[in-house]
Every structure is written in C-alpha cells, then in structure tokens.
Amino acid sequence: MRELFDVSGMLADRAVRVVVTCGTGGVGKTSVSAALAVTAAEAGRHVVLVTVDPAKRLATALGLAGLGGEPQPVPGISGGSLDALMLDMTQTFDDAVRSHAPRNRVDEVLRNPFYKALSTSFSGTQDYMATEKLGQLYERSLADGRWDLIVVDTPPSRSALDFLDAPARLDRLAEGPVLQLLAPSRGPLKLIGTGLSQVTWLISKIIGSKALSDLQVFASAFETVMTGFRRRAGVVRTLLASPAAAFVVVASPRKAALDEARFFADQLRGRRTTSRGVVVNRVTPPVSLSSGDEAALREHPEAYAWWRGTWATWKAQHERMLTALPASLPVALAAMLEREVTDLDAVRELGLLLAGGVGLAEEHGTPVVDI
Ligand SMILES: Nc1ncnc2c1ncn2[C@@H]1O[C@H](COP(=O)(O)OP(=O)(O)OP(=O)(O)O)[C@@H](O)[C@H]1O
Ligand SMILES: [Mg+2]
Incomplete structure (x- = not known):
C-alpha cells in the first residue's frame, strides 16, 4: 500500500489554517475544494472558501445562484459554518486602498483617475490580488475569530503556483524603476510634493493643472498603499511557508493530469511549502465479484461486458497512477x-x-470500492 493521504486528519488538524488546492485544468479542483470546505465545516470548523477562478463553478457546486467578492454564508451547513466568495480583483484593490491609505484620503484616491487607470491594469494581475485577498481573510480570521480555516481554489493553470511567488514579485515591482518614479518621497514627484513652483508650473503646462493635482493626490497616497500592500504580502508569504498551510494537488487518472500532479508536487517541494498529498479524482471504481457472482453475471452479456470494461479501465488507471506518481x-x-x-x-x-x-x-486487484 502506498502512503495514504489522510484528508480527514488534515481537516481535523486545528493547526492547519489554510488549504490550497492546485492542479491542471478540469481535474476537479473546484469540486474538491468545495468538498474539503463542506466536510471541515460539518465537522465543526468555521470555514471560508475562496475561489480565485472567475468561472461560476464554485457557486454552482454549492447550489448558489452566484458568489460575490464578499463572503456569504452557504445555507444548509450543520455543525460549524461555511462562507464562500469569489475573488473580485477591483474590489480587492479598492479594499486594500481603504485599509492602507490615510483615512481622510480614501475617497479621493478611489475617485482619482490615475488610481483608476492603475487599478484596472494592475488588478488584472490576479496573483497580487489573490495574495492580498488571502491576507485580508487571514488577518480578519485572526482578529475576530470568525473563521479557523481558509480553503483556496486556484485557477486552472500551472501559473496557479505563481501566486506563491507574488509577495517576492511585489517587492521587486516596488523596488523597480516604474514605481520608484511614482514614489513621492524618492522619485521626481518629490519635487511636486514639496511644491517646487517652476517644476509644477512646467508639468502643469504639459499635462494640465487638473491632471497635476490628480497626480499629486495619487502620488502622496500611493506609497502608503504600496507599503501596506507589501506588509500583507509578507504575512501571506510567512503563512504559506508555515505548517499552517496545507497544499493539496488534485489530479485525474489520465496520464497528462498525473504528470502535472507530479510537476505541482515538485514545485511545491521546491518552494518549501507543505504539500500534504495528491487527490486522484474521478477514478473508475472496480467492482469486486466473487467467482460465483462472476459466473452468474456471465448469463447477462451486457452487464458482464460493462463489468469487464470497468475492470479494464480501473486496471489501466491503476497502472498509470503507480507509474506516474x-x-x-x-x-x-x-x-x-x-x-x-x-x-x-x-x-x-x-x-x-x-x-x-x-x-x-x-496490486490493482485490491478493490478500491466495494459495492
Ligand atoms: N468525483 C467526481 N465525479 C463526477 N464528476 C466530477 C467529480 N469531480 C468533478 N466532477 C465534475 O467535473 C467537472 C470539472 O470539475 P471542477 O470544475 O471541479 O474542475 P476544476 O479542476 O476546478 O476545473 P477548472 O480547471 O476548469 O477550474 C465538473 O463538471 C464537476 O461537476
Ligand atoms: Mg475550477
């Protein structure tokens, strides 16, 4: 017997605060995330399930008409509780501004055309927003104790793992030339901030005085927002590298998906995160029959052919799993x-x-499921 991935042990472990599913497209990440979240909630945990995937699959799986960017309770859960949400990138960026910008400047920043331009292009960067959202949820769970487990469903691509690198990339971005230019305490906008009249006069001639004052507002609030953003990304980086985060690789019994699972497991190991194991989903369960039952089934050619078919499928899947994993x-x-x-x-x-x-x-002859 290969080592069993003890899923219920993982969910019962109160030290586990975040479960992240990853895997290639269509293998069942969203379904497995929902199943993990519901199982944990019904075992008494207080769970928030967030999907980074813009598709509506999670809402459908939970039997909901839709999901928004704010956690909403999933009805029909007994034991603990379950809230679910879908990553809304623009809303997450706005929330980041609300929590990081100086309080009296928040509305001004949100209305600012430079912010709007930046937030729509920057918030397209899903990884940063996923990191920020996870950070927001985690800090909220620590502050008010509403949740003790966060389950994250990632989008269908290898780049799902990029979000693990997002905090480091955010540091590089902030230290990079573009944002250095925007930083009022360091870049050329420092001149605007200190009101060097000839320079501001010149700039206002070039970009117009309305645009100049917009840029001033934006630039002065921007550094604080960026600092808050990076602080939260740091919290997420520490969290994901700690034993409080458990990664679950999801695969199907197809060769390509199993190879990808191996890739994901290697990548996770390389990033020194804790991969708990692989879920191979949608396995064809073999039906074990006694020799007497098998003989009886032969009398029914169609049923017998079905049984032989599922057994052959299982055997092939089993061999692929042993070889690939x-x-x-x-x-x-x-x-x-x-x-x-x-x-x-x-x-x-x-x-x-x-x-x-x-x-x-x-041994493939060992029945997976007895029915
Ligand atoms: N064990 C299962 N048995 C039957 N159907 C399943 C099972 N797991 C998932 N499915 C179905 O397979 C389809 C894909 O599942 P799901 O959306 O969870 O995959 P995914 O990995 O999240 O996909 P994507 O990569 O597109 O986000 C869905 O229609 C789902 O209902
Ligand atoms: Mg999905």
Missing part, C-alpha cells in the same frame, strides 16, 4: 460519482469519499 507522495482516491458535482449533496458525497481514506494499493 512517486512512491513518496501520499495519495487519496475519489471515485467518479454518477453525477456532476452541482449541488451540496454531491459535494458532501465527494467529501465522504475523500475523508473515507481510500489509498493507492500496489
């Missing part, structure tokens, strides 16, 4: 459900499979 990687298997994960009951069902602790056996 390194023996050192703990694995949990989740069977293909008979329906899509589009309501809370299906999410719960997937959660039960994950928490049920079905591992990868060396």
Whole structure:
C-alpha cells in the first residue's frame, strides 16, 4: 500500500489554517475544494472558501445562484459554518486602498483617475490580488475569530503556483524603476510634493493643472498603499511557508493530469511549502465479484461486458497512477460519482469519499470500492 493521504486528519488538524488546492485544468479542483470546505465545516470548523477562478463553478457546486467578492454564508451547513466568495480583483484593490491609505484620503484616491487607470491594469494581475485577498481573510480570521480555516481554489493553470511567488514579485515591482518614479518621497514627484513652483508650473503646462493635482493626490497616497500592500504580502508569504498551510494537488487518472500532479508536487517541494498529498479524482471504481457472482453475471452479456470494461479501465488507471506518481507522495482516491458535482449533496458525497481514506494499493486487484 502506498502512503495514504489522510484528508480527514488534515481537516481535523486545528493547526492547519489554510488549504490550497492546485492542479491542471478540469481535474476537479473546484469540486474538491468545495468538498474539503463542506466536510471541515460539518465537522465543526468555521470555514471560508475562496475561489480565485472567475468561472461560476464554485457557486454552482454549492447550489448558489452566484458568489460575490464578499463572503456569504452557504445555507444548509450543520455543525460549524461555511462562507464562500469569489475573488473580485477591483474590489480587492479598492479594499486594500481603504485599509492602507490615510483615512481622510480614501475617497479621493478611489475617485482619482490615475488610481483608476492603475487599478484596472494592475488588478488584472490576479496573483497580487489573490495574495492580498488571502491576507485580508487571514488577518480578519485572526482578529475576530470568525473563521479557523481558509480553503483556496486556484485557477486552472500551472501559473496557479505563481501566486506563491507574488509577495517576492511585489517587492521587486516596488523596488523597480516604474514605481520608484511614482514614489513621492524618492522619485521626481518629490519635487511636486514639496511644491517646487517652476517644476509644477512646467508639468502643469504639459499635462494640465487638473491632471497635476490628480497626480499629486495619487502620488502622496500611493506609497502608503504600496507599503501596506507589501506588509500583507509578507504575512501571506510567512503563512504559506508555515505548517499552517496545507497544499493539496488534485489530479485525474489520465496520464497528462498525473504528470502535472507530479510537476505541482515538485514545485511545491521546491518552494518549501507543505504539500500534504495528491487527490486522484474521478477514478473508475472496480467492482469486486466473487467467482460465483462472476459466473452468474456471465448469463447477462451486457452487464458482464460493462463489468469487464470497468475492470479494464480501473486496471489501466491503476497502472498509470503507480507509474506516474512517486512512491513518496501520499495519495487519496475519489471515485467518479454518477453525477456532476452541482449541488451540496454531491459535494458532501465527494467529501465522504475523500475523508473515507481510500489509498493507492500496489496490486490493482485490491478493490478500491466495494459495492
Ligand atoms: N468525483 C467526481 N465525479 C463526477 N464528476 C466530477 C467529480 N469531480 C468533478 N466532477 C465534475 O467535473 C467537472 C470539472 O470539475 P471542477 O470544475 O471541479 O474542475 P476544476 O479542476 O476546478 O476545473 P477548472 O480547471 O476548469 O477550474 C465538473 O463538471 C464537476 O461537476
Ligand atoms: Mg475550477
């Protein structure tokens, strides 16, 4: 038996404060995130589930009409509690300004045309906003204790891991030439700040006096915002590198997805984060039959052909998993459900499979699921 990825142990571990799922497209990251969040919440934890993926899949999986940028309670959860939200990049940037800019300047900054231009181009950088949002949620969870677990569903790409590097990239960006120019205490705008009249006169002739005063407002608030932004990114960096963060790699039994899972696990190890294991989702469960039952089934050619087919599929999947996944990687298997994960009951069902602790056996003949 390969080492089992103990999903329920991970969710019960109160020291785990953040679970991040990652994996290639379409393998079930969103469904697995929802299943982990619902299972943890129904086991008594207070969970907030955030999806960085702009697609509506998470809302659909939770049986909700939609999700916004603010946490909203998921109805029908017993035990603990579950709130869910979708990353809204512009709103996150505005919230960052609200919490980091000087209080009396917030409205002025939010209305400022330079800020608007920057926030729409800059907030396109999903990783920074995901980092900021995670930081906001984490600090809020520490401050008011509303949540004790944050589950993060990442978008479908290898670059999902880029958000781990976002704090470092933010430092480089802030130290880089473009933002240095904008920094009022260091760059040329220092001259504007100190009101060097000839320079401001000249600039106002070039860009117009309205634009100049907009730029002054923006520049003076900008450094404070950037400083706050970087401080929070630092908190996230420390959090993600600590044992309080657990990464879950999701794969399907297809070769490409398994290879990607191995890639993700290697990347996570390289970044010194804690990858708890791999969930191989949508595995075809073999049905084990006694020889008597098998003989009886032969009398029904269609059913017998189906049984042989699922067994052959399982065997092929099993071999692929053993070959593609390194023996050192703990694995949990989740069977293909008979329906899509589009309501809370299906999410719960997937959660039960994950928490049920079905591992990868060396022998394919060992039944994964007895039915
Ligand atoms: N165990 C399962 N059994 C049956 N259907 C599943 C299972 N897991 C996921 N699905 C279905 O597979 C599809 C893809 O799942 P999901 O959206 O969770 O994947 P994803 O990795 O988040 O995709 P993307 O990369 O596009 O974000 C969905 O239609 C979902 O309902
Ligand atoms: Mg998804």
